Amino acid sequence: MREEVQGNNTNRDFWKTSNPLSSYNFKVFTDGSKTPNGCGAGFHVQDTSCRGSFRLPDTSTVFQGEVFAITMACQNILNWHSNDLMILDNASMVIYVDSQAAIKALSSFRTTSSLIKECKGMLNNLGSLCDLTIMWVPGHTNIQGNEDADLLLGG
Numbered sequence: 001m002r003e004e005v006q007g008n009n010t011n012r013d014f015w016k017t018s019n020p021l022s023s024y025n026f027k028v029f030t031d032g033s034k035t036p037n038g039c040g041a042g043f044h045v046q047d048t049s050c051r052g053s054f055r056l057p058d059t060s061t062v063f064q065g066e067v068f069a070i071t072m073a074c075q076n077i078l079n080w081h082s083n084d085l086m087i088l089d090n091a092s093m094v095i096y097v098d099s100q101a102a103i104k105a106l107s108s109f110r111t112t113s114s115l116i117k118e119c120k121g122m123l124n125n126l127g128s129l130c131d132l133t134i135m136w137v138p139g140h141t142n143i144q145g146n147e148d149a150d151l152l153l154g155g
Contacts, residue, residue, distance in 0.1 A: 023092070024092045024094040024133070025092050025093065025130075026045055026046075026077075026086070026088075026091060026092070026093040026094070026130075027045070027046040027047075027093075027094055027096065028043060028044070028045050028046070028073050028077070028093065028094065028095040028096065029043065029044055029046065029095075029096045029137070029149040030042070030043040030066065030069035030070050030073050030095060030096070030097055030098075030149060031043070031065075031066070031069055031098060031139075031149035031152070031153060032062050032063070032064070032065025032066035032067070032068065032069050032099065032102075032153075033062060033065060033153045034060070034061065034062045038055060038056070038058050039055075039056040039057070039058060039060040039061070039062070039064070039065050040053060040055050040056060040153045041053070041054045041056060041065040041066070041068040041069035041072060041153075042054065042069055042149050042152030042153045043069050043070070043072060043073035043076070043149060043152075044149055044152060045077065045086075048086070050076055050077065050080055050086065051152060052072055052073075052076055052152075053153060054068065054069075054072060056068060062099075063099065063101055063102060063105075064115060066097065066098075066099035066102040067099075067105070067106075067115050067116060067119050068115065068119075069149075070095060070097060070102065070106070070119050070122075070123070070134075071115075071118055071119040071122050073095060074119070074122035074123055074125065074126045075122055077093075077126060078122070078125060078126060078129075081129060088126075088129040088130040089129065089130070090130075090131075091130045091131065092130065092131040092133075093126070093130045093131065093132050093133070094132075094133045094134070094135050095132070095133070095134045095135070096135055096136075096137040097135070097136060097137065098136070098137050098138065098139035100136055103134060103136055106119060106120060106123065106134065
């Protein structure tokens with residue numbers, strides 16, 4: 001099992017000169033947003049029908065939406081795996097996250113937030129089944145999977 005957090009590629013030039021979308025069996029895109037109409041979280045696994053969008057309490061922050069989206073992506077993927085809808089054994093998976101703050105919080109050694117603790121637990125469960133990487137993706141730059149996750153939230 002390899003579980004990596006690749007938050008050090010947090011510049012748009014990396015995305016212009018590299019193709020980090022190509023080398024994984026499963027590509028997961030997550031997003032959180034807050035508008036005057038409320039706060040939401042969404043995810044989708046590219047090339048599958050595994051996706052979800054969730055309305056959060058109006059008092060939620062964008063950060064909470066981002067982390068909740070990652071948590072729900074993991075939970076749904078684990079459910080698909082347990083129902084033999086997605087075979088993760090010996091697979092590689094990347095979760096693309098457009099929130100550098102969420103990546104930093106998830107890679108921090110010290111965690112006091114119950115939301116972050118829950119998300120880390122889900123990531124650890126998922127990482128025990130496949131080769132898992134978390135990677136930053138720039139938001140709102142026409143990267144198809146990230147735009148699809150944004151559309152789940154009405155963006």
